[in-house]
Amino acid sequence: MCCAPQRGEANESCPWGVTHLVLPLFRVQFASQVGENDDWQPDMTKNPTLCHIGWQYNVTMNDAREKRLAIVGGGAAGLAAAIAAGEAARDAGALLQIVVYERDDRVGRSILATGNGRCNFSNARLQLGEYHNSDFVAQAFTALERLRPVRGCGEPVTSEVSELPRHVGVRDEAGRSVLEFLESCGLEWREEADGRRYPLANKASVVVDVLRAAARTLGVCEQCGVGVKAVEAPRKPGGCFTLRMADGVFERADAVIVACGGRALSALDVAGLRKKDLKPILGPLRVAADDIPFVRELDNIRVRCSVRLFRERGDDLVLLGSEKGELMFRKYGVSGICVFNLSRMARPGDQLSLNFLDIGDLQHARDYLRFRRDKLVARFGVSLTCADLLRGLVLPRVSEALLKSVGIDEGRTCDADTCDELADLLWSYPLEVAGIGDEDVCQVRRGGFSVDGFDSATMQSKEISGLYVVGEALDVDGPCGGYNLHWAWTSGLLAGASACRE
Numbered sequence: 001m002c003c004a005p006q007r008g009e010a011n012e013s014c015p016w017g018v019t020h021l022v023l024p025l026f027r028v029q030f031a032s033q034v035g036e037n038d039d040w041q042p043d044m045t046k047n048p049t050l051c052h053i054g055w056q057y058n059v060t061m062n063d064a065r066e067k068r069l070a071i072v073g074g075g076a077a078g079l080a081a082a083i084a085a086g087e088a089a090r091d092a093g094a095l096l097q098i099v100v101y102e103r104d105d106r107v108g109r110s111i112l113a114t115g116n117g118r119c120n121f122s123n124a125r126l127q128l129g130e131y132h133n134s135d136f137v138a139q140a141f142t143a144l145e146r147l148r149p150v151r152g153c154g155e156p157v158t159s160e161v162s163e164l165p166r167h168v169g170v171r172d173e174a175g176r177s178v179l180e181f182l183e184s185c186g187l188e189w190r191e192e193a194d195g196r197r198y199p200l201a202n203k204a205s206v207v208v209d210v211l212r213a214a215a216r217t218l219g220v221c222e223q224c225g226v227g228v229k230a231v232e233a234p235r236k237p238g239g240c241f242t243l244r245m246a247d248g249v250f251e252r253a254d255a256v257i258v259a260c261g262g263r264a265l266s267a268l269d270v271a272g273l274r275k276k277d278l279k280p281i282l283g284p285l286r287v288a289a290d291d292i293p294f295v296r297e298l299d300n301i302r303v304r305c306s307v308r309l310f311r312e313r314g315d316d317l318v319l320l321g322s323e324k325g326e327l328m329f330r331k332y333g334v335s336g337i338c339v340f341n342l343s344r345m346a347r348p349g350d351q352l353s354l355n356f357l358d359i360g361d362l363q364h365a366r367d368y369l370r371f372r373r374d375k376l377v378a379r380f381g382v383s384l385t386c387a388d389l390l391r392g393l394v395l396p397r398v399s400e401a402l403l404k405s406v407g408i409d410e411g412r413t414c415d416a417d418t419c420d421e422l423a424d425l426l427w428s429y430p431l432e433v434a435g436i437g438d439e440d441v442c443q444v445r446r447g448g449f450s451v452d453g454f455d456s457a458t459m460q461s462k463e464i465s466g467l468y469v470v471g472e473a474l475d476v477d478g479p480c481g482g483y484n485l486h487w488a489w490t491s492g493l494l495a496g497a498s499a500c501r502e
Helices: 076-092 134-147 176-184 204-217 262-266 289-297 337-343 362-380 386-390 396-405 416-427 483-501
Strands: 049-052 055-058 068-072 097-102 189-191 196-199 221-224 228-232 241-245 250-253 255-258 276-281 285-287 302-313 316-329 333-335 351-355 429-436 444-448 467-469
Touching: 068 076, 068 241, 068 250, 076 097, 076 176, 076 204, 076 483, 134 176, 134 483, 176 189, 176 204, 176 483, 196 204, 241 255, 255 483, 262 276, 262 444, 285 289, 285 337, 289 333, 289 396, 289 429, 302 337, 316 337, 333 337, 333 429, 362 386, 362 416, 386 396, 386 416, 467 483
Parallel strands: 068 097, 068 255, 097 221, 255 467
Antiparallel strands: 049 055, 189 196, 228 241, 241 250, 276 444, 285 333, 285 429, 302 316, 302 351, 316 333, 351 429
């Protein structure tokens, strides 16, 4: 995307006594050429022509000191921030040099993995209370709606434009600014079950393509394969931030937006600010050793059920949450979206309760199984075994594993008491939580920087002017279904616009 000289390349138009220059930020290869703590600028009188983002223009010394914005992380929040900053600079007629630093070999890779490769980028039915630190999130959503007035996004199809692909689903009033932003980048989308929004092309790569194209038209520079290990605050008012790279190189910026998450965030020192340890969530759950034989027998089996999560408090079991959907058994535990969502609250020692009947009341479950037994006996004129009663109700392997786990013989005659026993088993099968099952599968890491230290309307640090933190780098997360990407777009847009204004 950026035609600035790459790492290690010479640049005949930039003979300023340093090994090479990568714009829009100045990359100093050897600290011996210039003091690391000096606010260094090249002598523009030696060469007044500056190569910048694919075109050339004449600059003065003051022009060279126009704001430079560094964005650490090229995921959803980072790309949104870059585009918002570029738009704000363009609209204001200001010179803003923007670089996105991504330690991976390309930007947007985290977007490609979302929604099973389809990118569930938002949700029409966002429930703000589902977010961790929901008050902060609600304030940010309100700030974005005020910042970016919506200009006709998501209008229903009319006969005059029926030939154009439009959005399938019901329009809502929440999150309109995010939709307007993505539509302005060229994304067409559709709405599916539970309000989940996907690109019309049904591929996450389309989302990355439109974002990169929008960034490119605004002169945003990508620097991939570049890991930032530290961001140092200015040492004096009006000074520059210093970005220290993993290879020993350092660079300067007037403002910095931290937009990385996961392991990249764990390894990043941001101006000495404290951050919470990152905890993998939105992933599968591992069960206790006593429950391993049951789940191992059902490895890779999928069932539709409801799942509840309980925690012991004194002599009581307190319900923490419940989810419905497809559950997948793994050798180590259970997976699936319903489990992922409960993993945000689960901790070792909690209890999962699987309801294979998806009947809300235990007595109704007992009544149902008795009715089913009587109906089958009347139909076939013979007594039923437990295996007979469960046949056609659950998968054979599930039936076998359930009966085996509690020591009930498949051939046992199913009388009224046995019906109640089976109903109890199907209505609430317990599994003890031992922890997260596979951290690499987890979609989000909870933790990072506390929201208390940042302005909800701008994402700017309350301690360090010019420092912004967005997306997963803040201690915000939501359930599956487009919540976390919607937060990434929102926080990135707020920070990008603010970084240009300040």
